[in-house]
Structures are given as C-alpha cells and as structure tokens.
Amino acid sequence: MPSDTEIIVCDDVKKWYGDFNVLRGITTTVKEGEVVVIIGPSGSGKSTFIRCINRLETHQEGRIIVDGIELTSDVRNVEAIRSEVGMVFQSFNLFPHLTVKQNITMAQTWVRGRRKSEADTKAMELLERVGIPEQADKYPGQLSGGQQQRVAIARALAMDPKVMLFDEPTSALDPEMIKEVLDVMKELARTGMTMMVVTHEMGFAREVADRVLFFDFGQVVEEGTPEHFFTNPQHDRTKLFLSQIL
C-alpha cells in the first residue's frame, strides 16, 4: 500500500520538440509504494513524460523533483537520480557484447562501487527472482524476447532503485511472452516497489494499478483508481478511447 511520502513530484511540466508542444503542463505526484499506470493513444506524450523523470528527455518548463532532488542541468544531480530510478525500455536495450550476468553486474561495480563477488551474488539472486538463473552466462542475442525483458528488469533492480519506470515493456513481445513479463512486474508491485508504467495492457492496469493516468494531447485528461477509470469514466475523450480498445 502507498505510504504518504511523496517520491516523485511533477509541477506543471512542459516540453516542446521544435514548435510541437509535447507536454502541456503535467502536474502529478507519486507516493512511495504506489503503482501508477499511464495509458493513452500513441503520440500523446506518455513515453516522453516518463523519460523526463530520469532525464533521458529534458523538460523546458516546470519542476520535477525525484526523491527530494530537483532535476536540473547539473550533471551530478542527474546521475544521482538515475542510479535511484530504474528504467525498463520497450526494446530491452540489453548490452549485446556482455553476458546476461555482466549486464546486471556492470553498473553495480562501476557506478555503485560494489565488489565483484557481491555484484555476482546480487545478479544471481535477481535472475532467480525473474525466473531465468540458468541463462546467466548466455549472451542477450541467445535469449527470447520475454527472457531479455526479464533480464532488463533484473538489470534495473540490481541498482536497488527506489522507483521503477516501465516504458511499454511488453509492446515488442510475442503474445505468448507478454504474460511472463507481466508476472514479474506484478510480483514486483506486490513487494511494494514504486512503479510508473506506460502500457497498453488494460488487464495489468486493472489488476495492479493504484491509480491510472489517461494521457492525450500532452496532458492528463483524466486520472483515478482503476475501478473508477474503467467502469465510470467522466471525460468524453476517455470514453471514446476505452470504447475503441475494450
């Protein structure tokens, strides 16, 4: 259950790509332990928004505060926040020249300064947790999509992040593999991890989310509990969206 501590605070976040106004003033807060699911049509700015939270994209106006540190152009703040915020990408982005285990230990040793034995133990624990310890010494190219995405989750978890960001984690997967990744994410949510998830998996949103944000035209059109959102949407745009996908 979410506590009262606010771990992510976004205040009127705005961003432009050239003349195009991608984010038109996003204001929201995420509490510790909360699972926030962001849905919306493509081009609505939901991925851009989640990427602003660990500054893979830079916002131009407004404030984003993560774990008490404001995101500014100061490199040190950015790197401090990035090591506290894990991110899982749509296309996995595993490092192809490293084995699965090295993928998970690399940042532990070089960024966190852990000893190699310690990092190895941690990597094996996490691989156990996502259910593929036997793949530790293979290269990412030898794994299926679902397995790769689970390695990517383990890689992010190895840094002991306070928040996990998921940017459409199942969109590049075959239907049979979506479930294995969602199961890992559900297990993660049960252990009390703070999560922000951009996804098209409505079943996941309904089952796991504490709160759903519906994005369109670079703004939060509607937000609420999954129950409210899926059974009793208020805004016309939300109703239209739901009628098209359900």
Add this chain to the structure above:
Amino acid sequence: MSTNAEFGLIEASPPPEASQLGIVVWARKNLFNSVLNAVITVVMLAVLAAVAVGFSSFLFADERRWDAVTVNMRLLMVEGYPQDHMLRIWLSVGIIFALIGLTTAAWNAGGKLAPDSIQRMLIGAGSLVAALAVFGRPDAWVWMTVAGAVLIGIALVWRSSLGKKNIDKTIPTLGFLGGVIALILLVTWLLPVAMTTKVPWTVVFAALVGFYLVGRVLAGAVNNRTFRVVVLGLWVASFPYIYLVLQRRVDLDTDVMLTFVMPAAFLVLGGALIWAQLTKFSRDTAGVVTSVLVALSVASLIIPVAWDGWLELPVLGPLIGRVLLFALTAFAAGGRTFASGEGGARNVLVGWAGSVIAIAYLGTVVRGATDLGTFNAVYGGLNLTMLLSVTAIAASFPIGVMMALARTSKMPIFRLLSTGYIETIRGVPLITVLFFATRVLPRFMPPELAIDPVVAVAAGMMFFSAAYLAENVRGGLQSIPKGQTEAAQAVGMSTFLTTALITLPQALRTVIPALVGQVIALFKDTSLVTIIGLADFLHVARSIIPSQPDFLGVLMEPILFAALVYWLFTFTFSRASQRLEQKLGVGDR
C-alpha cells in the same frame, strides 16, 4: 515447457545424411557436367599448369642468384646495425618470442589436430617437394624426389600403423607445431649452417617453449584475467624498451634523473590538486584553478627557450615538465565531468597516475643516451620496418579513438578540432606528411630539439594513420543504437563510463575488419620511407643488394623474398584477426 508427445504431434527427426562423394563423382558432377564446362575445365587446368611451370622454372633457373638473399640476410633484417652488438637484436627477438609463448599460454590458444589432417599435410608437402624437383638443378632434383617420397612414405606408414582404435585420437596443434620446429632446428645442427644462425634460433625457440610452459603454470596459479592484463602490459612496454633502450643504451645522467624526479613530484602534488579539485573545491574555485593552469601551460609554450638558458637545464627536463603540465591541466579541467558517481574521483586519480607513469616512461626511453649513434644510423632493414609499423599502429590507436570520440562529441570545440585534423591529414598524401615531418618541421624547432628522422617518420605515420582510424571508429560508433546509450545512462553511468564500457567496445568490435585492413596497409606503406632516405626492408632488397659488387643488378631474388616476408606478416595478421572476430562473436550477437 510442453512436449510434442503430450499433444500427439510429430516428433523431430534427424536430417537426411549427406552422401560422401568420391573425387571422380565430385569432378564429374562439378567440373565435367556439360561439354562447355569440360572444355573450360581443361583450358583452365592447362593455364594453371603453364603458370606453375613458368613460375617454377623461373625460381629454379640456373642464373637465379638466391645467394643474394642468403648472403645478405643480416643486411635485409637489420641493415647497418653494428655487428658487435648483434646480441641486442637477438635479445629483442627472444623477448618477442618469450611474449608469444606467454600469450599463447594465457589465452590457452591452439586446437586439436586429427591424424587424418596431419597425414594430408605430410602428403601435400611431400608431393609439392617432389613436383618441384622436376625444375630443380641437376644436383638437387634427386634429393628433392627422395625427400618428397620419404615424406609421403612416412605419412602412409604412420597412418596405417595407427590402427582402427587410435584413428579418432587427436593431438594438440601446438605440440605438433613445436615438434615440427624442433625437427627443423635439429636438421640445422646436422647441416653446415652458420653457428651465428643456429645457436640464437635454438635459444629463441627454447625461450618460446620455456615461457609457454611457465605461462601454463602461472595461468593455473593466478587469476586468469590478471595474468592476461599483465601479459598485455608487457607487450605494450616491450616495444619501446626494445627499440629505445635495448637496441640503444641508456646511461643514467641528468636528463634521466630529471625524468624521474619531475614526474614523481607531479604525481604526488598534481594528484593532491586534482583530488581537491574533484572533492573539496567549489565550482568557482575549481574554475579559477583551471584557468591558472591553462595560463601556465600556454606560457610554458611561449617562453621555453629563455627558461632553458637561464637555468642551464638539459632540454629534456623542461620538456617533460611541460608535457606533464599539459596533462595536469587536462585532468584538472576535465576531471569534474568524468568523475561522477561513487568512486569517480578514485578512477580519475588512477588515470592521472597512469598518465604520469606513461609520460615518464616514454620520456626516459625516447631521449635515453646511446653509444650507438642516431636512430638513423642504428635502424634499418626489417628491424626498421617493424619499428615504424609497430610504433605507428600502436600509437595511432589511442589517438584515433580519441579523435573519433571528439568528432562525435556534443562539445563544438572538440568536434571542430577533430574534424579539422582529420580532414587536413586525409587530404594530403602520406609522402607529403613524411616530407613535412623530416624536412619542414625541423626548421620550426629550436636546434637542440632536433628530431631524429626515424622518430619524425614514425610520428608522421602515426598521425596519418590516426586520421583514418578515427573515421573507421566513428563509423562503428554511429552503428551503435541510441538505446544502448540510454540504457547505460538509465543505470546511472556517466558519459565516460557509457563510452568506455558500452559504446566503444561495441563500436571497436564492429570495425575490426576495417581496422585490420588499415593496419595491413600501414605495414606495407612503411616502405615509402625509402623516399626520404631511410633504409627499410624493401629499400635493402631493392637498392642496396643490387648495387653490391657481388650481386650487381640482382633484383628479382631479393624482391621476391621481400614479397614473401611481407605476405607472411600480413597473412598471419589477418588470420589472427579472424580468430579474434570469431571469439568476440562479431555478427552473431
């Protein structure tokens, strides 16, 4: 996981067996399957035979003077290197072979050979020798035929003596190779070969085997990774040592003393300054310190000569001091950008220590006093070719990588400098660069800093090669998807770590074929130095030998020999790089 059986589906079956084709069936199917193909095959075989006959009758003609090569072997290898000091050359060769032994052991290289492939090799060699006998001189053809027959005989008898049971047993390739080389050495001891040839080679081979064995023991005893890093370090240090110390001679004098004292002072005091810069100073103070250092560096460039005069220091001391000052400035300015994350400051300090040691090491060996005269007088022949190519290749690698990174950098000043450098160098032929380095540059330099032509040429080739290398590496960097950088940043890696651990290794792996092509080209391009008057390997073969009174006009033989040697080196290199590609799984993952 579910199995087929549960659902009553078809089980997997093995693929159909490929039929073993006999040579006659194979030939009929591939070479004589139509009238036209039969005609083409016959014509081609005739052409091949004509070429073979022509070439071997050329090689074995009576008027060929192959003794021009054998008599002049020393000249080809080391040109005018002082005869009293040949031991140094052999020591160099010994060091390299010892390192090859260690490397082979550290990487546990070498596969297995099946008896069948050994038999095939023996029969092939035997047939070749026997076939060449046809063109041999009257006194040689009997021996050649006998030798070929003996080889084939050994192969057949040995193979049939193995019996059915041992036929699948394999022997290590390295053991086989070692045995063959040992056999050849044994034969040289039975024949009237000069002592000055067979003694050193036997010792060198013993060093190779000995160090291989030592390496196997070490590899079992210590952490494999550490061992490999140490071996690589020895390789890196060996070439400067061989060419600048071993083959010359360093006497301990003021110059050398300064190259120890000054770096030590820089190491400690500079290290303290960098550490403060990274952890203690505020942003503003750090900026001020950086500006002062930049000003000092610039000033040291403008007032060097006067300074040298007043203090009556040898040239080298201030020169190394200046280089160290530049390095300190770079670290003080760039350290903050690179030293992010936990342990970042420590990494930068380690980098600083490494740089100081490298500068001191190079400074010591480059200007070490010698009793053997200038480089130009000492180095020649294959020795010079090796010196130039190894130096240029090894030194251009870090420069080229840095240029590639600078050209892809977000900072405009780096991009501009690197682009300017690359485009300038690429727009100019290598010969121009060499002329500039040896003829023009000395006019700008203070006379006491006169650079030896060999050093100037090596530097010129290094800068030339670096520009091309930079473009190859840049191609590799651009092939790395943006997602890789993002993923690295998302786990908190700094720009430096992202480059060093994620993008650069992948980029280099991708461009191995291009880099190998460049290294091979550079190795052969070293023969251009003949134009500015250096006596490299090809120059000895092409000009010096044909002008000797004994071998006046004998050109073909040494040139062919030179071609063979160049080919052996480049072929070995290209095979080694293929192995490396396989090992790194280029194209597979």
